[in-house]
Amino acid sequence: MLDLKFIRENPDIVRKALKDRALKLDIEGLLKLDDSRRKILSELEELRAGKNKANEEISALLKAKSDAADKIASMKEASGKIDMLENELKEADAGLNSFLLSIPNIPHSSIPIGDASRKEILRSWGKPPEFDFKPATHIELSQRLGIIDFARATKISGSNFILFKGWGARLERALINFMLDLHTEKHGYTEIFPPFLVNRSSMTGTGQLPKMEEDMYRLKDDDLFLIPTAEVPVTNIFRDEILNEEDLPVYYTAYTACFRREAGSYGKDTRGLMRVHQFDKVEMVKFVKPATSYDELEKLVVDATEVLELLGLPYRVAVLPTGDLSFSASKCYDLEAYAAGIGQWLEVSSCSNFESFQARRANIKFRNKVTRKPEFVHTLNGSGVALARTVAAILENYQQKDGSVVIPEALRPYLNGKERITSEG
């Protein structure tokens, strides 16, 4: 959420942000609404001040056992007017609020302006493996090795669910442990294991609601949502709280399953592990002081890329243009790992700075040590990294001519030292 006062004072910046994001919102209407709300408010406050004064007088008269009937009668009339204005104010507030919740964050000045085609590759690491045979896709490989059962997952749950089996399941578990260990032991994050179901306030705090409700799995009877990412429960840890300045920065990491309806996305990238309704992810979340948030973003990217480097996966770092930026983010780097079988770069991580956008929605502050006043923190998060696609990249890049898959060295300690997965097991 943007600061209303900021919008009022800088409508041009907001207009430009919307234009760069290729969105149309009626900012004029918003400003008009804001203006009329403030008119109502000042009239109302004047009346309420009068009422408070009259109240004291009535109280004094009654205490002195004098007659207060006149005053009480005129108060009754004033109260009626106040009621009316309060209703008007409530209406204006509701309109203003829902409008504010629908305005996306302002893109950072350093990112390219335009649609997805303006995505900029900043750097890359490693080089795609070369084979003296035609490399198979992760779908073929996992079928042959018997480590993913797509058909039965569909029988059990529906299309675009996956079922890992045997060494596939163990590989998944090894990856989770490997990533959590790296972030906790080497990068200084504290591990969190949060709830996978969250309430409406939490989903609103991080910006999934109200705009993207149809993309979320929702339990109607309880009004709870399956988390689309650990970002939601972990960022909301400090919702409605004021932290001490010396407690910042806070670094959290969490493994969770992630649930996405992917409504309307059928047909694109839906084969195999590319786009599934449930996947595992290790996420990193930071709460930092505003002045440091862009340095923290760079460090976040390094923490995420180290996962890929240790796994020996070639990757590239892209900065997303304004038109591709998620609703809540000011700036976002995507990490793409190369998968040799399908010959594509797969997005396995997004690292974003939300500045105060989520903090304002979720009301997360810290107390400035000098001024003693609360200020909004900046929040960031990044995948470190998403598993399904990473598994696809590992299978495809580490495949051998005989159809087996070599296990990246960094994972072997998590798999009893096993060096390769073969169709025999």
Added chain:
RNA sequence: GGUGGGGUGGCUGAGCGGUUGAAAGCGGCAGUCUUGAAAACUGUUGUGGGGACUUCUCCCCACCGUGAGUUCAAAUCUCACCCCCACCGCCA
């Protein structure tokens, strides 16, 4: 799921229709004392919004789980909802 108790400021906890934004204690901050610290004492200490003045500040409004209602007047009364605690039942 059943029964009972309860949600007040950073925390503990009073208040249960009329200067109560809210006693008291703890904590925090500043000062006195001290070589320094502790102790003691003194002062100060919620959040959000609007306005005046525009960088010292002042004024006004709202907020006692949430929402509706009763009343001239609600933290205080009524109703609904949410949440928490205890015990019982069920259960991984």
